[in-house]
Amino acid sequence: MAQQRVIIVGGGLAGLAGSVRLAEAGVHVDLFSLVPVKRSHSVCAQGGINACNDVARQQGYSEYEHFDETIYGGDFLADQHPVLEMANWAPKIIDLLDRMGVPFNRTSEGFRDLRLFGGSLFKRTHFAGATTGQQLIYALDEQARRYESEGKVTKYEYWEFLRPVIEEGRCVGIVAQDMRTMQIRAFRADAVVMATGGCGLVYGKSTNSIICTGAAAARCFKAGAWYGNPEMIQVHPTAIPGADKLRLMSESARGEGGRVWVPRKPGDSRDPKNIPDAERWYFLEEKYPAYGNIVPRDIATREIFDVCVNQGLGVGGENSVYLDLTHRDPEYLQRKLGGILEIYEKFVGVDPKRTPMKIFPAVHYSMGGLFTTFAKGRYNPTQPLPKHKSGSAAPLGAEVGLGMAMGEFANAQTNIPGLYAFGEVNFAYHGANRLGANALLSCIFDGLFCGVSVANYVRDGAPKARPHDQIPQGAFDREVEIEARRYKELAASASRSGDEKTNPYAIHRELGNEMTAACTVVKSESRLVQCLEKIAELRERFSRVAVSDAAAWTNQTLNYARAVGDMLIVAEAIAKGSIARKESRGAHYRTDYPTRDDANYMKTTLAKYDEGTDSVTVEFAPIDASLIAPTARTYGKTDKKDAKPVAAGV
Amino acid sequence: MLNFSPSEGSAAAAAARRASAKPGRTIRVSVKRCEGPGQDSRWETFSVKVDRGANVISVLQQIAANPVTVEGKRTTPVVWDSGCLEEVCGACTMVINGKVRQSCSCLMDEYAPGEGDEITLEPMTKFPVVRDLWVDRSRLFHNLARVKAWVPIDGTYYLGAGPREKPQQQEVRYKLSECMSCGCCLEACPQFNLEENPADWNTAFIGAHAISQARLFNEHETGKALRDERLEVLMGPGGVSDCGNAQNCVKVCPKHIPLTESIASVGRAVTLHGLTRWFKA
Numbered sequence: 001m002a003q004q005r006v007i008i009v010g011g012g013l014a015g016l017a018g019s020v021r022l023a024e025a026g027v028h029v030d031l032f033s034l035v036p037v038k039r040s041h042s043v044c045a046q047g048g049i050n051a052c053n054d055v056a057r058q059q060g061y062s063e064y065e066h067f068d069e070t071i072y073g074g075d076f077l078a079d080q081h082p083v084l085e086m087a088n089w090a091p092k093i094i095d096l097l098d099r100m101g102v103p104f105n106r107t108s109e110g111f112r113d114l115r116l117f118g119g120s121l122f123k124r125t126h127f128a129g130a131t132t133g134q135q136l137i138y139a140l141d142e143q144a145r146r147y148e149s150e151g152k153v154t155k156y157e158y159w160e161f162l163r164p165v166i167e168e169g170r171c172v173g174i175v176a177q178d179m180r181t182m183q184i185r186a187f188r189a190d191a192v193v194m195a196t197g198g199c200g201l202v203y204g205k206s207t208n209s210i211i212c213t214g215a216a217a218a219r220c221f222k223a224g225a226w227y228g229n230p231e232m233i234q235v236h237p238t239a240i241p242g243a244d245k246l247r248l249m250s251e252s253a254r255g256e257g258g259r260v261w262v263p264r265k266p267g268d269s270r271d272p273k274n275i276p277d278a279e280r281w282y283f284l285e286e287k288y289p290a291y292g293n294i295v296p297r298d299i300a301t302r303e304i305f306d307v308c309v310n311q312g313l314g315v316g317g318e319n320s321v322y323l324d325l326t327h328r329d330p331e332y333l334q335r336k337l338g339g340i341l342e343i344y345e346k347f348v349g350v351d352p353k354r355t356p357m358k359i360f361p362a363v364h365y366s367m368g369g370l371f372t373t374f375a376k377g378r379y380n381p382t383q384p385l386p387k388h389k390s391g392s393a394a395p396l397g398a399e400v401g402l403g404m405a406m407g408e409f410a411n412a413q414t415n416i417p418g419l420y421a422f423g424e425v426n427f428a429y430h431g432a433n434r435l436g437a438n439a440l441l442s443c444i445f446d447g448l449f450c451g452v453s454v455a456n457y458v459r460d461g462a463p464k465a466r467p468h469d470q471i472p473q474g475a476f477d478r479e480v481e482i483e484a485r486r487y488k489e490l491a492a493s494a495s496r497s498g499d500e501k502t503n504p505y506a507i508h509r510e511l512g513n514e515m516t517a518a519c520t521v522v523k524s525e526s527r528l529v530q531c532l533e534k535i536a537e538l539r540e541r542f543s544r545v546a547v548s549d550a551a552a553w554t555n556q557t558l559n560y561a562r563a564v565g566d567m568l569i570v571a572e573a574i575a576k577g578s579i580a581r582k583e584s585r586g587a588h589y590r591t592d593y594p595t596r597d598d599a600n601y602m603k604t605t606l607a608k609y610d611e612g613t614d615s616v617t618v619e620f621a622p623i624d625a626s627l628i629a630p631t632a633r634t635y636g637k638t639d640k641k642d643a644k645p646v647a648a649g650v
Numbered sequence: 651m652l653n654f655s656p657s658e659g660s661a662a663a664a665a666a667r668r669a670s671a672k673p674g675r676t677i678r679v680s681v682k683r684c685e686g687p688g689q690d691s692r693w694e695t696f697s698v699k700v701d702r703g704a705n706v707i708s709v710l711q712q713i714a715a716n717p718v719t720v721e722g723k724r725t726t727p728v729v730w731d732s733g734c735l736e737e738v739c740g741a742c743t744m745v746i747n748g749k750v751r752q753s754c755s756c757l758m759d760e761y762a763p764g765e766g767d768e769i770t771l772e773p774m775t776k777f778p779v780v781r782d783l784w785v786d787r788s789r790l791f792h793n794l795a796r797v798k799a800w801v802p803i804d805g806t807y808y809l810g811a812g813p814r815e816k817p818q819q820q821e822v823r824y825k826l827s828e829c830m831s832c833g834c835c836l837e838a839c840p841q842f843n844l845e846e847n848p849a850d851w852n853t854a855f856i857g858a859h860a861i862s863q864a865r866l867f868n869e870h871e872t873g874k875a876l877r878d879e880r881l882e883v884l885m886g887p888g889g890v891s892d893c894g895n896a897q898n899c900v901k902v903c904p905k906h907i908p909l910t911e912s913i914a915s916v917g918r919a920v921t922l923h924g925l926t927r928w929f930k931a
Contacts, residue, residue: 036833044738095811110816142801
């Protein structure tokens with residue numbers, strides 16, 4: 001019998017963690033990536049990774065509270081069992097990364113240091129300088145390289161995933177293209193794991209890397225995979241506006257005491273350092289005395305947006321507010337936040353240790369993604385518990401298998417058997433809003449925990465009876481043929497190039513502007529309908545797209561144009577999900593439906609692709625909310641204008 | 651052609667250039683282009699209107715959307731490698747005005763602050779060109795495997811925490827661990843040369859980045875287990891003794907990694923290792 005093979009598409013944290021876990025289990029991994037895996041978008045994560053830890057535990061924190069925070073932070077949209085399992089695994093994941101040599105910051109005694117992050121009153125965020133994502137991915141990249149040198153992992157870097165191959169109702173391989181030679185070919189596998197990240201490029205400029213187009217997910221979507229909660233797009237409150245991208249200013253800047261403010265006088269043109277405290281409005285501290293500057297992302301984003309756009313109080317009349325760290329000791333800042341502060345200085349040319357930073361919200365993360373299933377674990381209370389009281393005793397322990405049943409095929413599997421989704425492209429865990437420093441966790445958790453499910457599926461599931469080498473060649477040839485034809489047509493379009501209307505760069509730019517205006521901080525039915533019309537116009541124009549390069553070697557323009565077509569599909573799913581969800585929840589805020597409607601919409605938005613009409617349809621599916629009963633998500637907001645602001649927690 | 655090298659100027663001079671830059675000016679961008687391996691190179695110059703915050707990436711994006719040279723000739727978009735655009739992934743490294751660096755953090759306000767100022771973009775020279783500004787840096791990653799740049803853990807099952815570590819030690823390792831495999835140190839190194847044939851990679855100079863990574867893992871309590879194997883490789887052909895001590899690597903490292911310190915430290919370890927081995931033999 002042939003060696004079992006799994007294809008993993010994407011070499012960020014989720015793909016690498018999955019690769020390492022599967023290689024260790026004796027399954028061969030073919031790892032596909034648009035870039036050398038070490039350069040994946042995970043490197044951009046700055047702040048840290050959440051987990052219950054010994055100190056927080058003695059202060060009353062628990063894995064259960066981490067779970068509760070994540071559900072509450074996600075505004076009760078996530079299926080609850082998978083989140084419980086993830087939170088329970090978090091401390092083990094930190095320990096594993098620690099063993100891999102991640103240089104986590106240390107206390108004077110040599111223990112792992114912790115910082116405060118949004119959505120929690122406990123220090124539960126582990127970090128490595130201000131480049132935690134980079135440090136974690138490097139550790140996993142090193143382990144994957146170790147397996148690669150032993151022949152257990154084969155890397156296909158600079159290969160682009162084009163489509164899954166589905167035969168006998170399950171995924172049996174992929175079609176991919178070498179970005180250098182432009183060769184298109186099929187690869188066989190017993191299972192395929194998508195670990196392709198988010199879709200920030202749908203918004204033109206975002207905090208995402210240039211490769212985060214969402215195209216890979218769109219290609220699975222068009223092949224019949226369902227997409228969950230597309231409308232849940234997180235806008236990060238603090239980004240540095242730029243010409244090519246919006247660079248993240250990590251939440252840890254607020255966690256380490258950063259204070260958000262604007263001058264009370266509109267258009268005040270004074271140097272911020274010369275504006276006395278009484279003439280500054282620390283609006284987050286005033287409105288949310290309990291959490292202050294560390295309120296969760298969607299709340300901070302809307303408040304900043306409101307202050308700038310609706311109240312016209314942005315710095316210098318523009319869309320920006322101050323994020324101020326200048327009251328802290330520069331040496332302390334350098335030690336704790338050196339990396340991210342250098343980014344600001346490098347790209348803006350101003351030292352944030354001495355001058356307040358100017359920031360504004362930017363599209364950052366997609367909570368939505370490919371819809372996946374899970375097998376419930378052993379913890380099944382007769383009725384959901386009320387919201388956990390912070391710091392009180394946990395109602396249960398953190399044993400393996402309480403949330404999800406380990407090793408079951410169903411975990412992180414899409415509706416297409418044999419096609420899995422790990423990391424950001426998996427819609428699970430973060431509900432309607434992701435808490436800071438939970439993304440790295442969910443990526444690695446998927447790789448390690450759900451990787452076992454993939455290993456079991458290829459051993460004991462459908463591939464056992466019919467392994468990848470016994471699938472008829474015709475199934476692969478058929479799919480290669482489709483992609484080869486599409487590629488040829490695109491290459492031939494070069495002869496028509498020169499018209500702005502069919503220029504892929506122009507189509508992408510217009511898409512980004514439209515999506516940013518209609519589908520981010522505040523949405524409304526009328527504006528979304530307009531957005532859908534624009535998407536339809538762009539899709540029509542894309543059907544006649546013309547690239548400006550006909551080269552048969554390393555034709556980036558062609559790859560880019562193809563991805564723009566796929567972004568249009570993702571955009572349609574986002575817009576249609578946004579229209580269908582007639583309520584406000586987490587990152588999804590509708591001016592025409594400003595409140596949460598649990599009776600009708602505490603459900604997963606399920607987007608499906610209809611091949612006949614070449615369009616997206618949306619329906620709602622029930623969620624698993626059997627562990628915690630929903631409560632209003634207020635983060636202790638007070639409307640008392642004279643409430644005394646508390647110092648930001650450090 | 652503009653000759654100053656902004657990276658060498660003082661921070662104050664850079665700030666002054668940025669302050670003097672006029673938004674909306676037009677600059678000239680000259681790109682060394684090549685259709686593929688074995689093909690001749692040629693120069694093309696583009697005229698680009700830039701606003702505040704423009705960098706090499708946004709300039710190349712503008713050119714891609716409308717690839718017409720200053721002579722009015724329609725051409726193809728420039729091919730280049732990029733990723734994070736915030737100088738943590740290492741992808742967009744190229745030679746700008748004759749110096750190697752990341753293109754995302756290369757601000758036009760600093761490099762071309764005046765109307766009509768010109769910048770030049772070339773691919774790195776120590777790696778084979780794939781097309782235009784995109785080079786194949788596989789050898790760089792291959793060399794990480796040569797020195798077994800990993801911690802040999804027992805596997806991913808739960809076995810408790812890793813070794814405790816003093817904050818001073820963490821600071822040393824963190825600094826080394828910030829290496830993003832961009833290859834600036836290799837481009838600037840007189841001892842590191844273009845090797846197109848992978849068969850020669852195991853004997854050609856391994857480069858500062860890999861030596862520094864060997865040090866990183868030799869400094870880790872568990873990573874130490876492979877110390878002797880790493881030192882053996884670095885004692886052999888293309889190892890640490892091939893370093894000519896030009897010290898260019900440390901000057902161009904965008905992450906300010908103490909590469910020469912790593913080379914010296916590994917050099918001492920290799921010498922000691924050689925002696926010990928000799929006595930044992």
